[in-house]
Amino acid sequence: MTGGMTGGMSGVWRIPAALAGLSVFGLAAAILGDGVWDWLCWATLAVPLAVCLVKLWRQWPGRQTAGV
Amino acid sequence: MTPASLRGWRLVHRWTSLICSANLLILCVTGLILVFHHEIEHLMGEDLDSSYTEGQARLPLQSLVDIAQKADPALVPKLLSFDPEDKAVNYIYLAKPEERGFDLGRWVVLNGFTGANQMLKQPEETLVGFLLKLHVDLFTGFAGQMFVGMMGLLFVVSTVSGLVVYGPFMKKLAFGILRFGRGTRIGSIDLHNLFGVATLVWAFVVGLTGAILSFSPLITGYWQKTELAAMTARHPEPMTGPAVSIDRVAASGLAAFPGKELAFIAYPGNEYAGSRHFSVIVRGHTELTQRLLSVALVDAETGVVAEAAGTPWYMTVLMLSGPFHFGDYGGLPLQILWALFTIVTGVVTVSGFVVWLKRPRARSASANRGASGAKLGSKA
Known part of the structure; x- marks a missing residue:
């Protein structure tokens, strides 16, 4: 994945690329085995969802918490 | 860009x-x-009966086929299908003797341990x-x-x-x-x-x-018309005598692939089998290998494996698409x-x-400026 106009693995792509990597790993993990592989799958696939939830929570209209 | x-x-x-x-x-x-x-x-009470007592032996496949045929004696068995998740659930497809496809017949669902016959409800009913x-x-x-x-x-x-x-x-x-x-x-x-x-x-x-x-009908159809058809065409002998039992066919097919389990058995004369050969299709046990199918052609008259092969990459892709779409793994x-x-x-x-x-709407705004x-x- 390249950054296009921004050039290289710049700020725009750092977090999306990390989430994509975790997703690929998580999706693959549970098919490779059971037990610890299932746990790795659940833990890594939960990260993109948690990011959505935290960003939404912190920036919900009317919420005072600053920061992104 | x-x-x-x-x-x-x-x-x-x-x-x-x-x-x-x-x-x-x-x-x-x-x-x-x-x-x-x-x-x-x-919750809705719509799940299939898969009850059996611990240590209970499976019924012979021939008994299951016989029970299924009682539902409609004019039909003959064409395909057996084994549920990968629920070991007690067996699906048997029956159709008129001359039918090669899978459109006009009927499915019978049996408990493989008790032989209990369960009516498949129409999709609209559940x-x-x-x-x-x-x-x-x-x-x-x-x-x-x-x-x-x-x-x-x-x-x-x-x-x-x-x-x-x-x-x-x-x-x-x-x-x-x-x-x-x-x-x-x-x-x-x-x-x-x-x-x-x-x-x-x-x-x-x-x-x-x-x-x-x-697109699975197109993908399996392509496999059936190319690789599988070429495989069955290499064994064109017609039936001349009685067939061995379905249980012996299953055992021969399984013996060709140690460590695998039954997925499907297609009877001779339908489009997934030869003219006198059964197709015994097997899969592995793990989350991954249960999606990898292999097929053995078993001579219906001798019970001997005539040819055994894996399935092409696109069938593996199709089979692996299931878990990654359903999230059930x-x-x-x-x-x-x-x-x-x-x-x-x-x-x-x-x-x-x-x-x-x-x-x-910049463009439409300038076009409609006069009106609104x-x-x-x-x-x-």
């Missing part, structure tokens, strides 16, 4: 998304419920059946299934083009910024971008595997994650549509 190519990608993203959005919402809503189809079937039909083909059969598959491919293009236009748009914006105070359009764009990019890999995988599953926690991803994808679909609805200038002006 040049401004012209960015404009092109934006157009691709807009139109692929718009065309598939209505169907995508149906898929999200039905899919969200179907993720828990086992649990719902259980909640899960109804939702599944809506999800797969919009109640319009093969044509509808191909349509949903095409919508799936458009969705895949939509996710890829969305990723392409994300970069330039976010160049001066922090990841995950949500400007809800800046109006519906800006707020929707930000929500669409965050939820979309965070769940992009999941959406891409589920969309692509869904499209592949939609990692227990209940994965099902819950699957449902949450589905909700996020629904939000991405709706917010993207809102962005399009609230688009600036004041109204449009207030929007800008």
Whole structure:
């Protein structure tokens, strides 16, 4: 994945690329085995969802918490 | 990226998304419920009888076939199918002796330990059946299934083009910024971008595997008409005497692939078997290897394996598309994650549509200025 106009693995792509990597790993993990592989799958696939939830929570209209 | 190519990608993203959005919402809503189809079937009392006592022996396959045939003695067995998850559930397809395809016959579902016959309900009669039909083909059969598959491919293009236009748009914006105070359009764009990019890999995988599953009749049909047909054509001998028992056929097929279990057995004379050879199709035991099929042709008169082979890559891709679409390979926690991803994808679909609805109408504004200038002006 390249950054296009921004050039290289710049700020725009750092977090999306990390989430994509975790997703690929998580999706693959549970098919490779059971037990610890299932746990790795659940833990890594939960990260993109948690990011959505935290960003939404912190920036919900009317919420005072600053920061992104 | 040049401004012209960015404009092109934006157009691709807009139109692929718009065309598939209505169907995508149906898929999200039905899919969200179907993720828990086992649990719902259980709650509704619609699950198949798979009870047996510990240590109980399986009935011979011949006994199951005999029980199934009692349902309609004019029909003969054509195919046995073994449920990979539920060891007690066996499906037997019966049809008229001359029928080679799988359209006109009937399925009988038996408990492989007790022989209990369970009527398969029509899809419209159960909640899960109804939702599944809506999800797969919009109640319009093969044509509808191909349509949903095409919508799936458009969705895949939509996710890829969305990723392409994300970069330039976010160049001066922090990841995950949500400007809800800046109006519906800006707020929707930000929500669409965050939820979309965070769940992009999941959406891409589920969309692509869904499209592949939609086209499964074409994929298995291609395998049957090419590799499998070539395999059976190498053994063209006709039947001259009585067939050995189905249990001996199954044992021979299994012996050709140590450590595998039965997936399907096709009887001679249907399109998945030879003129006098059974096709015994086996799979492995693990989450991964139960999706890898192998096939042995077993001579119906001698019970000897004539030829054994794996299946081509596209059959493996089709088989592996199942778990990555259904999310059923990692227990209940994965099902819950699957449902949450589905909700996020629904939000991405709706917010993207809102962005399009609230688009600036600069061109039409100038064209209609005379008629409704004041109204449009207030929007800008």
